[in-house]
């Protein structure tokens with residue numbers, strides 16, 4: 001699993017956007033489209049190449065209840081597998 | 090007849106802007122009946138198609154053809170699709186993609202560049218023109234513009250042994266991704282099928298070469314298997330009329346780029362009806378949407394959610410019945426057709442695609 005001090009960022013060619021027709025946040029990339037739920041959208045928004053997994057969890061905890069670094073790491077894993085996110089460190 | 094299955098909104102639009110192309114690839118999946126320039130949708134019509142597609146839910150626009158750069162209005166079309174918030178993927182042979190031309194295409198998010206073979210002689214042979222060098226320069230222009238680059242290679246009997254060299258070429262071109270896609274037998278490729286089909290040994294070696302390349306290359310390598318050599322068919326898109334639609338140069342709206350081959354499908358045109366209506370209720374889209382149309386052996390098969398019974402177009406081409414199980418499937422009563430096709434593969438000249446103006 002992605003380490004707590006790892007720093008994720010969106011890969012080159014990946015765009016985060018809001019889709020008014022689906023009323024959802026989405027990520028757009030060469031192979032397709034991911035429709036994000038609220039938490040995933042918040043995580044993607046913080047995959048900025050500066051904030052660590054731990055840092056993302058801490059930021060999210062200000063907004064949502066019961067956010068654990070493990071959950072963020074697991075979500076980042078899935079985004080890495082879909083080639084939406086790269087991880088440094 | 091029950092209600093037509095309710096459709097979700099599509100994510101992707103494949104806009105075949107034109108069939109015109111400077112190359113004449115013998116494996117080209119474009120239909121044998123190519124649309125001429127005089128019948129192409131004009132700029133305003135394409136922009137309206139993009140508007141309607143976005144309103145319907147499309148977020149990704151693939152500008153393809155033919156060669157999209159053959160359209161003088163490409164900069165306007167790119168800008169329009171990008172302005173709607175769509176992810177714009179330019180699918181190109183790279184001929185004519187100079188730094189100046191690319192700079193004018195503001196709004197392109199990603200470039201997919203096709204390469205015919207790992208060396209100049211092989212590439213020129215299958216493309217029917219000298220197209221190798223310009224592609225290297227096109228790749229350079231894409232990199233210089235900072236755009237992500239996918240190199241796409243269609244594999245067949247004449248180049249499938251060159252996987253290692255193709256990987257090295259794509260790395261040299263600076264590709265982020267390499268797509269090695271075995272030929273799908275539609276259009277001109279169907280016509281040249283016997284000469285394009287690889288042997289079983291070639292397919293096995295290519296698979297191993299791809300595995301080895303994946304473990305040593307930093308590049309993402311996508312491999313599309315040779316489906317005639319498989320025991321189960323390739324999945325139909327993500328299901329018929331489920332996630333993507335294609336608009337042909339003259340405005341026909343298809344569930345997939347090959348679907349024009351199916352007789353009596355009830356294809357409708359953007360000149361006659363709004364795109365959303367066509368997506369939701371045109372017979373071409375409802376015919377094979379969902380699972381109700383399936384017969385045995387697919388109807389009760391556990392794999393039907395995985396492969397959707399295979400390709401309707403291939404079922405039609407090989408059995409005359411678009412609702413049949415794709416004969417690539419070993420559970421199909423028609424699998425013998427595919428085995429006979431494989432047995433008929435031979436070293437033979439490949440006919441070049443026709444030129445259309």
Ligand SMILES: C[S@@+](CC[C@H](N)C(=O)[O-])C[C@H]1O[C@@H](n2cnc3c(N)ncnc32)[C@H](O)[C@@H]1O
Nearest residue numbers: 116117118154155180181182203241272273278
């Ligand atoms: C029809 S081409 C049009 C765009 C452009 N002329 C090009 O070749 O890149 C669209 C994509 O389909 C691929 N292609 C063409 N014929 C094919 C076939 N028979 N099977 C699989 N892919 C094919 C091309 O390599 C290209 O990536």
Ligand code: SF4
Nearest residue numbers: 110112114117155182
């Ligand atoms: S596959 Fe070749 S011939 Fe067909 S449109 Fe692309 S470049 Fe042209």
Ligand code: SF4
Nearest residue numbers: 387390392393398418
């Ligand atoms: S029987 Fe139909 S659903 Fe089952 S594997 Fe074959 S094609 Fe796919």
